[in-house]
Amino acid sequence: MQRREDIMLVDGYNMIGAWPMLAAIRDNDLEEARDRLLEMLAEYQGFTGVTVVVVFDAYQVPGVGSTFHQHRVTVVYTKEKETADACIERLAVELAMRSRNLYVATSDLVEQHVAFGKGALRISARELLTDIEQNRISIERTVKHTANKRNELDDNLSMDVRMKLERWRRGKL
Incomplete structure (x- = not known):
């Protein structure tokens, strides 16, 4: 059976309020804090392969209720x-299935319990931030390691294939 990709539902404003660097930005420019959160989650999605869906509360905003993609992350503004x-x-x-893991990222304890009851795995804002920071370190380490190394075809071929190519090059095929 083919495994479907894992999904993480993120309470956007909960993360902004819980992450110190975003909370500081939020006080001056809420839109900038949202954009920065989406950038961080897009990087996380790209590195881990987990599909990220960020939900922003538009409870008191009439007529919102929209879904779009930004940085390949699905962004949902709730309905009125x-x-x-x-x-x-x-x-x-809707998304809970046996063939994938569903994560809910929020520090709201009640929401964590409800999500767990619906079959989702829960992750706190602090745990998600720690995971993002560790992934960023891994990315930097990988980039440093590969930046100084040439990507030659010869390094990626088996000896058998190299010998066949060499015979072909010399016209002895």
Whole structure:
């Protein structure tokens, strides 16, 4: 059976409030804090392969309720009179399947318990930030390691293939 990709539902404003660097930005420019969060989550998605869906609460904003993609991350603004928690619960029920893991990233303890009851794995804002920071270190380490190394075809071929290519080059095939 083919395994479907894992999905992480993220409570966007919860992360912004819980992560010190984003909370500082939020006080001056909420849109910038949202964009920075989406950039960080896009990098996380690219490195881990987990599909990230970020839910922002538009509870008191009339007529919002939209879904779009930014940096290949799915961004959901809740409908009017729908909280981010209710939207995450609804999505958790829709997306919960035996063939994939579903994670809910929030530090809201009640929401964590509800998500766990719906079959999702829970992760706190602090745990997600730590994971993102560790992934960033791994990316930097990988980039440093490969930046000084030439990517030659010869290094990636088996001896058998190299010998065949050499015979072909010399016209002895």
